[in-house]
Amino acid sequence: MAKRHYQKPPNGQAESGSYLLVFDLDDEAQAKAWEVAQELASQRKLKHVLVGMLLAVHTVQEQTGKTLDLLQFMASFITGLIHGRGGGYGGVQITEATEPEELPSMFAGTDDHIDPSDARETFSVGMGNLFGDEDDDELWN
Amino acid sequence: MIRYKPNKTLIPLTPADANASDFQWELDPTIITWDGGNGTSSAWHLVDGELHYFMLPNVRVPVTGYSMNTDVTTIGLNEMVYADVAGGRFAIGDNVWEQSKYPPETFVNSEERYGSEIHIFMLLCLLAALNAPENTPLTIVTSAPPGLVNSVAKAIKQNLKYGEAKDKTGTWTIQMSYDKKPRSFIIGKVVVVPEGVGAFSAYAYDANGNDVLIPSSDGRDDLLTGQVHIHDAGHGTYDTYAVRNGKLDAESMAFATDRDAGVLRQMIEPVMDYIRDQFLKAGESTPRMKPVQVDAWLREWSLGKMKPNYARVKLNGRILDLQAIFELVSARFSRYIIEEKLERSYQQGADSILLAGGGWVYILPQILKQYPNKNILHPDVVPHLKGIPLWELNAYGALPMSASNKKVNRKVTG
Numbered sequence: 001m002a003k004r005h006y007q008k009p010p011n012g013q014a015e016s017g018s019y020l021l022v023f024d025l026d027d028e029a030q031a032k033a034w035e036v037a038q039e040l041a042s043q044r045k046l047k048h049v050l051v052g053m054l055l056a057v058h059t060v061q062e063q064t065g066k067t068l069d070l071l072q073f074m075a076s077f078i079t080g081l082i083h084g085r086g087g088g089y090g091g092v093q094i095t096e097a098t099e100p101e102e103l104p105s106m107f108a109g110t111d112d113h114i115d116p117s118d119a120r121e122t123f124s125v126g127m128g129n130l131f132g133d134e135d136d137d138e139l140w141n
Numbered sequence: 142m143i144r145y146k147p148n149k150t151l152i153p154l155t156p157a158d159a160n161a162s163d164f165q166w167e168l169d170p171t172i173i174t175w176d177g178g179n180g181t182s183s184a185w186h187l188v189d190g191e192l193h194y195f196m197l198p199n200v201r202v203p204v205t206g207y208s209m210n211t212d213v214t215t216i217g218l219n220e221m222v223y224a225d226v227a228g229g230r231f232a233i234g235d236n237v238w239e240q241s242k243y244p245p246e247t248f249v250n251s252e253e254r255y256g257s258e259i260h261i262f263m264l265l266c267l268l269a270a271l272n273a274p275e276n277t278p279l280t281i282v283t284s285a286p287p288g289l290v291n292s293v294a295k296a297i298k299q300n301l302k303y304g305e306a307k308d309k310t311g312t313w314t315i316q317m318s319y320d321k322k323p324r325s326f327i328i329g330k331v332v333v334v335p336e337g338v339g340a341f342s343a344y345a346y347d348a349n350g351n352d353v354l355i356p357s358s359d360g361r362d363d364l365l366t367g368q369v370h371i372h373d374a375g376h377g378t379y380d381t382y383a384v385r386n387g388k389l390d391a392e393s394m395a396f397a398t399d400r401d402a403g404v405l406r407q408m409i410e411p412v413m414d415y416i417r418d419q420f421l422k423a424g425e426s427t428p429r430m431k432p433v434q435v436d437a438w439l440r441e442w443s444l445g446k447m448k449p450n451y452a453r454v455k456l457n458g459r460i461l462d463l464q465a466i467f468e469l470v471s472a473r474f475s476r477y478i479i480e481e482k483l484e485r486s487y488q489q490g491a492d493s494i495l496l497a498g499g500g501w502v503y504i505l506p507q508i509l510k511q512y513p514n515k516n517i518l519h520p521d522v523v524p525h526l527k528g529i530p531l532w533e534l535n536a537y538g539a540l541p542m543s544a545s546n547k548k549v550n551r552k553v554t555g
Contacts, residue, residue, distance in 0.1 A: 105484060109367055109492035109516075114386040116363035120345050120352045122387030124542075124549040130332045131280070131547055139298055140309070 143222050143234075144319040145270035147193035154525035156349035166190060167350050167544035171274050171329075174339070174539035175267065175283040177260050179249040180376025180404065180436050180499065183536045184267035187348060192540075194533070195270040199249065199263060199376075200433040201231035202241040224266050225316040225323070227305045228258055233266055235437050247433050250377040250400060255285055255293035256300035264301075265315040268326050278311070278329025282539045286378045287335035288398025294333040301328045334542070335394065336380055336535055337371040340497030342545060343526060343538030344518055350544025353525050357516060364516050367492035372482060373535070374500025376436065377403045381482055383489070402482065404500045407474040409435045415466045416456070428457040442467055443502045475504035479511055493518055499532030 023034040040046040061067060094103070114122075158164055168187045175184045183196035204223055223232040231246075238245040248254045264281070273279060281301060285293045304312040304327075311328035345365055347353050355364040366386055373380040379402030383390040400406070409432045417427040438454050442463075445451025452464035478500075486494055493516040496505070505519060520526035520534070529537050 105487045107487050107490055110490045111367075112386065113362060113367040113492070116354045116366050117352050119363070119366045119387035120545070121549060123341065123345060123384065123389075124350075124545040126388060127334065127338070127542075127546055129546070129550045130282070130334075130543065131330075132550070134330065139295070139302065 142319055143220065145195065145222060145317065147195050147271045150192045150194075150528060152187075152190060152192055152348040153527045153529060154347050154353065156347045157351035157353075158349060167547045168540060171277060172280045172282065172540075172543055173268065173271070173273055174536050174543070175264055175281055176336075176339070176533075176536035176539075177255075177263055177283060178376055179247075179254075179378070180433075181532065182263040182267060183533060184264065184271055185533075185536050185540055186271060186273065187540055190348075192348070192537070193271055194536070195267050196533070197233055197263060197266055197270070198235055198433055198437060200238060200245045200247050200431075201233050201259065201262065202237045202243050202245050204230045204232050204241065204243070221318075223318045224262075224269070226262055226265060226314070228262065231262065238431050238434050245431055245433060247431070249432070250405065252289055252293060255289070256296035256298075260297075261301060261313070265313055265326065266317075269315050269317050269320070269324050273326060275325050276327065278327050280330040280332065281328055282332045282334070282543055284334050284336040284339055284535055284539065286375075286398040287337060287380050287382055287394045288378075288396070290333060290335045297333050298331040301331050304328070332543075334539070335382075335389075335397075336375070337373045337382065337397075337497060338389075339536065339538035339542055340373060340534040341365070341369070341371055341384060341495060341538070342542030343497075343529065343534045344495060344523060346541035346545045347525055348541055348544065350541055350546070350548045355518070355523060364493045364518060365495075368490050369493045369495055370486040370489070370491040371495045371497065372478075372486070374478070374496070374498035374504075375403050376499065377405055379403050379478075379482065379498075379500065381486065383491070402477070404436070404439070404474075404503075405432055407477060407500075408439060408470045408503065411470045411473070412439075412463065412466055416461065416463075420457070425457070430456070438463065439467065439503070440499075447471075447503075471503040472507065474500070475507035475511075478504060479508065483508070483512070487515070492516060497531060497534040497538075499530075501531045505531075 021037075023030045023037070025031045025034060037046055040049055057070065156164075166187060166189070170186050170188045170193075173184055173186045176182065178199065180199060181196050182199050183194060185192060185194040187193075221232050221237060222234050223230055232241060246259055248257060248259045254260055268279070283297065284290070285297065302309060302311045304310045305314060306312070313326050313328065314323045315326070316323040344355060345353065356362065357364055365384075369384045371380070371382055371384065377400065379399045380397045381399070382393040382397040412435050413430055413432070416430065420427050438452075442451045447467070449462065449464040452462060452467050454461050454463060483494065496517065496519045501508070501519065509517065520529050520531060526534075
């Protein structure tokens, strides 16, 4: 069998179906990624996860017809994992097709705020003197 | 032999005045805070700076006659706790409904339950479990749903202060199954506040009544100023009202209590309907169930982090896997609360939503997902409430409330 001739492709692009990943362990983010990669590799899941992630990029690009900004994609992905859904607007995924009625309430509170200690004193004073002398006659009548 | 002992925990935050030369605790062990709810009844007090508390499901089973074994079919004397009071002998605690031929008594979701004999019975059991001081006047600080508090406060005070002999001495006796002699408690003073006030106080003050500020995530504001909407998701009722810059909004109090939005109507009853339906479909007779029983299953499930292992129960000789129906009713409850309660609060201008009540443990993750950018207060995001469960906020919070009220009034009169 003829030996395949390996030639390093330009700009790091892979041509042979393989790609060598080198993690810079002095870089905090890459060091953390390396730890996860090792864990996944020990479970024989590293390739599966990497392929899944790249497939997700392909699917989104194919369905939206747009080239993804991968930094934005990763940010949305992480936000989605942490908050359950993308975008930080709870159940609403905002797209060009979203109707204004579907948006969450725009009201975000009031601007009438007093001093925090005054609010607490007002609350406590408002209850009256709970432990003062009580007129029992009133209770039995 | 089972013997009740108070649960003990350190206060979550050292009081702000702890290093003052004239420091003293505002509250002594004779001040007992009590949340006599439809689902559970719990009481707290402060003993030398340590929190003591105890909780019981709101249920009892009458047990008559001299020997327990003749009345209780499947258990012996050592495996359950019972209490002797003037009204008779009653078994208490989780699972008593499974172990007796007598029907359990709960008396829930009724205005007349407040200050009733069973309501007071649960308090006496808690006082015994807490080892509360005997033969000295106790102050009971308790709460009632905001929509009912005006009409039931007097009945609660009167009936507690009448005492067992109706002689207005406030003296009550109870003997627990593990006691050698009766305990005698004297109810000297009763304070009744709307439910939710204790919860607000839990967030607002430390255990000795000092202010605790809760900055927002950007650090510029305090989450208890402006318009704070209290959402108390209890067993029997869901109570919502507003506090504006520390002032209770009387208008919102009038319509605060919703009997259709508590855990009973939203979760327990649908689960019971589902179980009955499944038995019927299987060609079997419908099992006898009590809401307190399903409530206990749900509490067990929530304590087990809602994992399937904790959703398996025994009923009528069958093992039921209730994970799916528990998840379904939780999801529906969550949707209902968002649409009918939380959205309204935000439309009315709420700056913060303050959560209290056991209902939230089933739906909090969904709520936080729905509102990732809103100010929603719950114990996990407030360091000075670390370790205080959502369902205990009213009972625990009445302690800081009492301490703050004492401090403030001393300042006013001094």
